[in-house]
Amino acid sequence: xxxxxxxxxxxxxxxxxxxxxxxxxxxxxxxxxxxxxxxxxxxxxxxxxxxxxxxxxxxxxxxxxxxxxxxxxxxxxxxxxxxxxxxxxxxxxxxxxxxxxxxxxxxxxxxxxxxxxxxxxxxxxxxxxxxxxxxxxxxxxxxxxxxxxxxxxxxxxxxxxxxxxxxxxxxxxxxxxxxxxxxxxxxxxxxxxxxxxxxxxxxxxxxxxxxxxxxxxxxxxxxxxxxxxxxxxxxxxxxxxxxxxxxxxxxxxxxxxxxxxxxxxxxxxxxxxxxxxxxxxxxxxxxxxxxxxxxxxxxxxxxxxxxxxxxxxxxxxxxxxxxxxxxxxxxxxxxxxxxxxxxxxxxxxxxxxxxxxxxxxxxxxxxxxxxxxxxxxxxxxxxxxxxxxxxxxxxxxxxxxxxxxxxxxxxxxxxxxxxxxxxxxxxxxxxxxxxxxxxxxxxxxxxxxxxxxxxxxxxxxxxxxxxxxxxxxxxxxxxxxxxxxxxxxxxxxxxxxxxxxxxxxxxxxxxxxxxxxxxxxxxxxxxxxxxxxxxxxxxxxxxxxxxxxxxxxxxxxxxxxxxxxxxxxxxxxxxxxxxxxxxxxxxxxxxxxxxxxxxxxxxxxxxxxxxxxxxxxxxxxxxxxxxxxxxxxxxxxxxxxxxxxxxxxxxxxxxxxxxxxxxxxxxxxxxxxxxxxxxxxxxxxxxxxxxxxxxxxxxxxxxxxxxxxxxxxxxxxxxxxxxxxxxxxxxxxxxxxxxxxxxxxxxxxxxxxxxxxxxxxxxxxxxxxxxxxxxxxxxxxxxxxxx
Ligand code: ATP
Ligand code: MG
Numbered sequence: 001x002x003x004x005x006x007x008x009x010x011x012x013x014x015x016x017x018x019x020x021x022x023x024x025x026x027x028x029x030x031x032x033x034x035x036x037x038x039x040x041x042x043x044x045x046x047x048x049x050x051x052x053x054x055x056x057x058x059x060x061x062x063x064x065x066x067x068x069x070x071x072x073x074x075x076x077x078x079x080x081x082x083x084x085x086x087x088x089x090x091x092x093x094x095x096x097x098x099x100x101x102x103x104x105x106x107x108x109x110x111x112x113x114x115x116x117x118x119x120x121x122x123x124x125x126x127x128x129x130x131x132x133x134x135x136x137x138x139x140x141x142x143x144x145x146x147x148x149x150x151x152x153x154x155x156x157x158x159x160x161x162x163x164x165x166x167x168x169x170x171x172x173x174x175x176x177x178x179x180x181x182x183x184x185x186x187x188x189x190x191x192x193x194x195x196x197x198x199x200x201x202x203x204x205x206x207x208x209x210x211x212x213x214x215x216x217x218x219x220x221x222x223x224x225x226x227x228x229x230x231x232x233x234x235x236x237x238x239x240x241x242x243x244x245x246x247x248x249x250x251x252x253x254x255x256x257x258x259x260x261x262x263x264x265x266x267x268x269x270x271x272x273x274x275x276x277x278x279x280x281x282x283x284x285x286x287x288x289x290x291x292x293x294x295x296x297x298x299x300x301x302x303x304x305x306x307x308x309x310x311x312x313x314x315x316x317x318x319x320x321x322x323x324x325x326x327x328x329x330x331x332x333x334x335x336x337x338x339x340x341x342x343x344x345x346x347x348x349x350x351x352x353x354x355x356x357x358x359x360x361x362x363x364x365x366x367x368x369x370x371x372x373x374x375x376x377x378x379x380x381x382x383x384x385x386x387x388x389x390x391x392x393x394x395x396x397x398x399x400x401x402x403x404x405x406x407x408x409x410x411x412x413x414x415x416x417x418x419x420x421x422x423x424x425x426x427x428x429x430x431x432x433x434x435x436x437x438x439x440x441x442x443x444x445x446x447x448x449x450x451x452x453x454x455x456x457x458x459x460x461x462x463x464x465x466x467x468x469x470x471x472x473x474x475x476x477x478x479x480x481x482x483x484x485x486x487x488x489x490x491x492x493x494x495x496x497x498x499x500x501x502x503x504x505x506x507x508x509x510x511x512x513x514x515x516x517x518x519x520x521x522x523x524x525x526x527x528x529x530x531x532x533x534x535x536x537x538x539x540x541x542x543x544x545x546x547x548x549x550x551x552x553x554x555x556x557x558x559x560x561x562x563x564x565x566x567x568x569x570x571x572x573x574x575x576x577x578x579x580x581x582x583x584x585x586x587x588x589x590x591x592x593x594x595x596x597x598x599x600x601x602x603x604x605x606x607x608x609x610x611x612x613x614x615x616x617x618x619x620x621x622x623x624x625x626x627x628x629x630x631x632x633x634x635x636x637x638x639x640x641x642x643x644x645x646x647x648x649x650x651x652x653x654x655x656x657x658x659x660x661x662x663x664x665x666x667x668x669x670x671x672x673x674x675x676x677x678x679x680x681x682x683x684x685x686x687x688x689x690x691x692x693x694x695x696x697x698x699x700x701x702x703x704x705x706x707x708x709x710x711x712x713x714x715x716x717x718x719x720x721x722x723x724x725x726x727x728x729x730x731x732x733x734x735x736x737x738x739x740x741x742x743x744x745x746x747x748x749x750x751x752x753x754x755x756x757x758x759x760x761x762x763x764x765x766x767x768x769x770x771x772x773x774x775x776x777x778x779x780x781x782x783x784x785x786x787x
Contacts, residue, residue, distance in 0.1 A: 004016075006019075007033075012024070013765075016033075018045070018129070019038055024773075025766040052126055052127075053100050053103065054096050055096035055097065056107065056122065056123065057093075057125065058095055058112075058119055058120070058121050061093070062114075065114065067083040069114065071083050074102075077103075077105040078097050079099070080098075082096040107121065146543055146544070146545070150536065153540050154530075154534070156530075156538075157530060159423065159424035159427070159527065159538045159539060162538050162540075171212065172206065172211040172212065172215065177206075184217075190280055191221060191272075193279075194271075197225035198223050199221075200220070201222060202217065202219060203218050203220055203314070203317050203318045203321040204218030204317065204321060207321060209329075210342070212339075216309060218308075220317065220318050221312050222312075227260045230260050230261070265313055266288060269290070269295055269296070270288055273288050276310075283300070285298070285300040295313075297310045316401060316491075316493055323405075323407060326410075327371055328411075330382060330383075330411045333381060333423055333426060334381075337426060338366070341369075341427070344518070344542060345511075347543045349510070351365075359502065361511070365500050368489055368491075368492070368499060372444055372449075373430050377419050377429065378419075379417065385407065388408065391408050392408045392409075392413070400493070405493045430515075432522075434511070434512065435515040435516040436745045437747070438451075438747055439486060440571075441453070441589075443457055443484075444487075445490050454571055455586060455587075457488075458571055482498035485498060485500060486505040505568055518542060526538075567749060567775075569590070569593060575784060575785075590741050591676065593741075594678075594750055598739050600779040601739060601752065604774075604775055607716065608715045608716055608778060610686075612682065614682060676740060676742075677738065677739065678739040679738050679739075680739075681737075684732060684767070685732040685733075686728060687722070687726060692715075699717055700714070711781050712785070715778065729761055733756065733759055733767060734756065735755060736754075736757055739752050740753070754768055754771060
């Protein structure tokens with residue numbers, strides 16, 4: 001197939017420059033070229049080209065010349081279809097003709113005069129047609145901020161100073177704080193009119209000491225006292241049979257329209273929105289978002305150029321804001337660290353979520369990650385939330401919605417830390433800490449100051465995680481469990497809430513990868529020492545936006561990385577039975593899960609892709625003989641069948657210090673399974689990866705089935721179809737797969753190294769690219785469905 005001019009061949013397949021898409025092989029490329037996106041962009045480009053050929057660029061006309069005048073003048077060269085003027089009307093215009101010939105005729109004329117001035121008429125510039133990435137605007141901002149701060153940062157004497165400088169430049173100014181305070185005061189007055197005894201409170205970054213200029217204004221409208229007021233008013237009306245006085249509840253009061261004790265949050269917020277719209281000057285774009293975890297009214301204040309959010313059931317957020325204030329006051333190093341790490345996370349596209357929720361970290365989560373890290377420094381910089389609870393006196397006791405939120409009200413009650421590390425080394429240590437963190441295998445608890453084993457949360461009703469929750473929340477009959485995800489970061493107070501449940505696996509991977517990169521960079525002199533040659537150094541390089549190559553990656557073994565496929569541990573997606581087995585396995589859960597993954601991997605190669613195993617003799621090593629275990633086999637049967645190659649590193653969260661399972665039932669696994677490696681060798685004589693999508697489409701049409709429902713079966717049929725129809729390749733592809741479980745010192749996952757052992761026909765690259773997507777997907781399906 002001759003390559004289209006939009007397509008370039010790359011070492012990893014093909015790239016379509018028009019759509020900015022990479023595909024692994026020719027069949028996928030063919031599919032892409034026929035696909036809707038490519039076709040649509042092709043036709044858009046054709047239209048754009050045609051418009052360019054049919055139009056001329058005109059400038060030099062008088063300031064108030066209008067489109068009609070220009071159209072009338074250029075009619076003499078042929079029918080004009082459109083005149084587009086620049087935004088400021090007066091600098092330039094594009095005059096578009098119906099026919100290409102008119103453009104040529106216009107350009108042939110040496111001079112053009114309109115309203116007594118000479119026009120400049122040029123051919124229209126041909127711009128390369130490109131898809132503009134949606135985030136382009138954001139990219140520009142990231143650059144602008146860095147460009148603006150760079151000279152100042154480079155002039156400072158140390159990273160410590162640079163970090164302080166970031167705080168000084170970003171923090172909320174006094175004037176802005178005052179303006180916010182005035183708006184809140186105004187809102188308080190207005191809301192009191194409608195909701196007697198209500199209270200409006202600021203929370204979030206405006207007041208938590210981590211706010212940046214133009215951060216949003218988070219407000220909590222506390223209607224508890226209004227409810228009491230309303231109930232009192234109601235009973236008094238019932239007793240006397242009279243309406244209340246103006247000072248109490250008059251019949252035309254807004255409260256006569258709604259019963260706060262029974263109204264839904266959305267109903268109340270609709271009312272709040274109506275008040276904002278009608279009574280608060282400068283407020284516009286008011287709307288209720290009732291689908292959010294906590295429904296909210298959003299508004300914008302024109303003069304202050306401020307985005308505001310009002311919630312009515314967010315008492316916990318008000319309290320965690322006070323907690324953040326306390327942490328800031330307890331150790332002065334927290335603020336510079338949080339400002340720098342928030343900015344770093346934004347530059348690296350790890351944090352942001354412009355719409356509020358999204359797949360990235362939010363600022364609250366980033367702040368908690370920093371606090372957790374500081375609790376884990378040696379010696380700790382900040383105490384745990386449990387320790388803080390013990391430092392509080394009786395009057396400071398606080399329980400909200402059943403959650404214990406007790407901590408001292410003043411930082412003076414928190415003893416100073418014995419840790420003397422400076423900001424520069426703490427920042428570097430933050431990156432090292434998370435570069436090696438097992439996100440998939442642990443649940444981060446600021447309350448306890450250490451991570452809890454994820455297995456405790458797989459059967460929470462009986463075990464540790466559940467116990468912790470029950471103790472803290474005795475009023476709830478049903479124990480709530482956090483929604484597990486790629487990163488599990490428990491809220492310090494609402495212990496059933498995973499603050500990072502929204503994060504995608506990709507964000508988690510990127511976060512860890514960026515931490516690893518930053519860790520490496522922080523070890524270099526460029527980080528630690530000011531450049532004597534005026535080059536960027538310290539934070540400046542650290543803050544370079546994502547994807548712009550601040551670090552030298554030439555020695556990171558990327559060639560080897562390329563042949564590795566990763567299967568992440570996602571316990572929340574596993575069936576209940578397997579979750580409970582993992583729970584029972586305690587610290588050995590990784591090995592148990594690894595067994596299941598190996599079993600599924602074997603199925604994918606053997607049953608779905610119909611690869612043939614190479615006999616142990618041929619492979620020259622006993623370990624290469626594939627074992628025959630089922631996903632549903634129990635631990636013992638697997639331990640006997642598994643090929644033991646050797647354990648390399650501790651896999652328990654405590655670095656190998658395996659604890660007894662909660663019920664005292666230590667599975668026999670501990671003594672018998674030492675293997676965190678598995679090896680197979682396979683051959684493949686058909687190009688089972690090529691054109692699968694097409695075959696699948698045909699099969700689905702034939703059997704009129706739904707591909708989702710019959711996934712594994714359908715994939716088997718696709719392979720059979722290819723094997724039966726396509727001829728065998730000249731020399732079969734021979735390859736080996738080495739599976740290894742890692743965790744503890746990195747996110748729990750199975751790493752599959754795939755390597756060709758015989759590849760005369762050069763098929764391996766294509767096959768590997770196919771496996772990169774196919775294998776994790778099929779393993780996930782097998783684990784999910786077949787236990
Ligand atoms: P910024 O507005 O500058 O991004 P912020 O800390 O105000 O930072 P918001 O997303 O506006 O962040 O959230 C406001 C407050 O709501 C937080 O300070 C926190 O108290 C609470 N909050 C935000 N996200 C969560 C969450 N995922 N879980 C629990 N509470 C949260
Ligand atoms: Mg906020």
